[in-house]
Amino acid sequence: MPAVITDTIETLLEKKKYSSLRDVLSTMNEADIAAMFEDISDDSIPLLFRLLPKDLAADTFALMQTDSQELLIRGFSDSELKEVFDELYVDDAADIIEEMPANVVKRILKNTDPDMRRVINEILNYPEDSAGSMMTTDYISLRPMMTVNEAIKRIRRTISEAETVYICYVTDDNRKLTGSLSVKTLLLSAPDDKICDIMDKSVICVHTHDDKENVAKDMNKYDFVTMPVADDEGRLVGIVTFDDAIDVMQDETTEDIERMAAINPTEESYFKTSDIKHARNRILWLLILMLSGVITGGILKKYESAYAAIPILATFIPLLMSTGGNCGAQSSTMIIRGMSLDEIRLRDFLRVIFTEVGIALIISVILAVGSGLWIWITEGDLKIAAVISLSIVGIVTISQFIGCTLPMLAKRCSLDPAVMAAPLITTIVDAASVLIYFFIASKFFNL
Amino acid sequence: MPAVITDTIETLLEKKKYSSLRDVLSTMNEADIAAMFEDISDDSIPLLFRLLPKDLAADTFALMQTDSQELLIRGFSDSELKEVFDELYVDDAADIIEEMPANVVKRILKNTDPDMRRVINEILNYPEDSAGSMMTTDYISLRPMMTVNEAIKRIRRTISEAETVYICYVTDDNRKLTGSLSVKTLLLSAPDDKICDIMDKSVICVHTHDDKENVAKDMNKYDFVTMPVADDEGRLVGIVTFDDAIDVMQDETTEDIERMAAINPTEESYFKTSDIKHARNRILWLLILMLSGVITGGILKKYESAYAAIPILATFIPLLMSTGGNCGAQSSTMIIRGMSLDEIRLRDFLRVIFTEVGIALIISVILAVGSGLWIWITEGDLKIAAVISLSIVGIVTISQFIGCTLPMLAKRCSLDPAVMAAPLITTIVDAASVLIYFFIASKFFNL
DSSP: OOHHHHHHHHHHHHTTOHHHHHHHHHHSOHHHHHHHHHHSOTTHHHHHHHHSOHHHHHHHHHHSOHHHHHHHHHHOOHHHHHHHHHHSOHHHHHHHHHHSOHHHHHHHHHTSOHHHHHHHHHHHHSOTTBHHHHOBSOOOEEOTTOBHHHHHHHHHHHGGGOSOOSEEEEEOTTOBEEEEEEHHHHHHSOTTOBHHHHSBOOOOOEETTSBHHHHHHHHHHHTOSEEEEEOTTSBEEEEEEHHHHHHHHHHHHHHHHHHHTTOOOOSSOGGGSOHHHHHHHHHHHHHHHHHHHHHHHHHHHHTHHHHHHSTHHHHTHHHHHHHHHHHHHHHHHHHHHHHHTTSSOGGGHHHHHHHHHHHHHHHHHHHHHHHHHHHHHHHOOHHHHHHHHHHHHHHHHHHHHHHHHHHHHHHHTTSOGGGGSHHHHHHHHHHHHHHHHHHHHHHHHTO | OOHHHHHHHHHHHHTTOHHHHHHHHHHSOHHHHHHHHHHSOTTHHHHHHHHSOHHHHHHHHHHSOHHHHHHHHHHOOHHHHHHHHHHSOHHHHHHHHHHSOHHHHHHHHHTSOHHHHHHHHHHHHSOTTBHHHHOBSOOOEEOTTOBHHHHHHHHHHHGGGOSOOSEEEEEOTTOBEEEEEEHHHHHHSOTTOBHHHHSBOOOOOEETTSBHHHHHHHHHHHTOSEEEEEOTTSBEEEEEEHHHHHHHHHHHHHHHHHHHTTOOOOSSOGGGSOHHHHHHHHHHHHHHHHHHHHHHHHHHHHTHHHHHHSTHHHHTHHHHHHHHHHHHHHHHHHHHHHHHTTSSOGGGHHHHHHHHHHHHHHHHHHHHHHHHHHHHHHHOOHHHHHHHHHHHHHHHHHHHHHHHHHHHHHHHTTSOGGGGSHHHHHHHHHHHHHHHHHHHHHHHHTO
16 A cells, blocks of 8 residues: 555544545555554544444454554444444454453453354354364355255345355254355356255365364365364354465464574564563573583583694684584475475475485585685695585585474474574584584594 | 375275276365375376366366376377366466476467467466466456346356356456455345446456565455456456465465575475475575685684684684574564565664664673673683673674664665575674674783
């Protein structure tokens, strides 16, 4: 959205041109309005929000940031609060409530109608990362013996409550899912066709307690707009919509990326997190990694006499450590991403190791020859050049081996492989690099 | 999909139970069949594929890996080839053709009907990363003056060609997009309602030459199932479907993650890439980063006399370098991810710097006090402890400053911020760390 719209709205606000404002806002998409609210001063939000038509207001509300939502709720009268929440889809309402402080939650639940309150409480009861917590109960269910005509009538009757009508689900007398039907099939069929004859009988669904990351992956795999959710008895209890699945995928990726950089992941966005909280998310890993810096230092200290005797040895420490660290980071990143996209599975363990060692051989020979020649020419010392070249072969191979095995071992132990990423591996590799280097150097120089 | 299904199919194949195989395959989802083809021997694929019902065969074909598709195409008769491609949606067909070698492309285009050939050629003509290259031309367009009844009739007539019917687009006499309409609205309206009265008039569309990453971001922002694509004259020429948008988002994220680990991104999956190619994707950055290891080494060499005189100074190099590198990696990762999610924009430049320096102060004080005390206790040398503590404050601050500014400057110069990630920043930070350390040390020890 161009920033110009925000400027226009601010100017209209200053000039108190409320009826023009209402017109401008009505032409805008809810996502753009929600984004605009982030750029505008907090004082103006309640006024602007009240200018929105009822539907648009609820849709916009669902897309706003948590703190703006809270600001609005605190300013709402009870009837305004009820009006907005009655218009929301239950999954959005549940998402919002989950983020609010307890006193706000109490006020919201007091002001929603009993049916919705019951459903919201049900959704809130599912574990935070489960399919149940992200589903909506606003879906259309049909019966196998209905005709297409009856089905369309039923859809028309219940449609206004449903979040999507793209796919209808067919359930039997026990509410068990028996098939699904796209609107496309429905529109293509004759009015008297029986639903059970035209429905897609291959039932793919997830369970309320399934991890929501897996739900998103399955929806992506099957290209589903909605995914049905069944309870422990196999009864259809809700659906997950594609927009929520995309959000989950993005959150999980952000979490992975943050973990890979040794940051404790949070759900809040960058600017919504306080400096103290940012620091807290980063300090723990820094301390752990520093400890291992101490270990590498300890190893170096053991060889103090070596570089006291031949000081030039110390000048190659950064080169070797960073090469090892970078190779390890490359391997671990490829493996972690490959596993999160399901391209690499645990049973590929040996295949991955062979691949990485193969790559390591190619890379290490190039790097060893290149750096060896460079050192020989610039330093004129063949012995040092040989030590560095040999060390590089050893360091690159070990680094890629560690870089590919640790994430897979983490997964084997049901840990998040991303925790084993660059920083941790770099630090382990650092110690290994120094050991290999001084082992080879001490052989060559009889230290 | 449980591996058991693959075992069952292999057993049925061995026993030549083709009619049972056909039954088993018919109950499976196309995505599962495509995944199963990856696990089974190449020789069995053509036979199994020919057992699939026609629709399912085309759907499965669209989801298969490129090399399996090529294997099948090479084995197809001309009529089989035509049969499969006639059933495909044009965007899928164009995607497949894009990956094939020239002689296969020629054979495919010879065997598709002229209409489809024209459309495929059009899509293939758009730049690789553009909205045009990922769109499909199979969509339903309505006219503003139609009634709901007429619209439904038109939908029924054209629906079998359309990839999705969830959203219909309304165009005027010049094929300009004037509104959109969900099936939900259509089903809720009276048969005589005019389309122009019930359609959503806020037109949000992308252009054929827009970057496909931005298309995916917009679809996510607006929660769109489909996004209309207009040409330079504003005429509707196609739509992008959500499943393709999700794939683009995932590919872009993988690219980011690989770049952040100093790997040249490829489109192929891990095991489809040869060792040589893997090595080629990694070696360039390793060489560049090694060069900067040489620079850090050069700086170290300048201080050779310092650690020859006080060898214990060298043992803290790994600790300081890794702390700097990790802090820089944390900052750059937060900024790069924030920018790719549009949470951080270029105009937030100063705000980001203030935030990161604020965080750096908190973190550096904790790390400095911790490590200072530790060194004082274990080494019993207050002077060394002071040097390390002071160095840490300087190094952490500089690292986070470099870590947050470089990705933003890269974006300012229209480069991918991910290129400025951990490895490059670590290496720059390494040099800075060594300089700061020996500068402080030389002041304290009068070196």
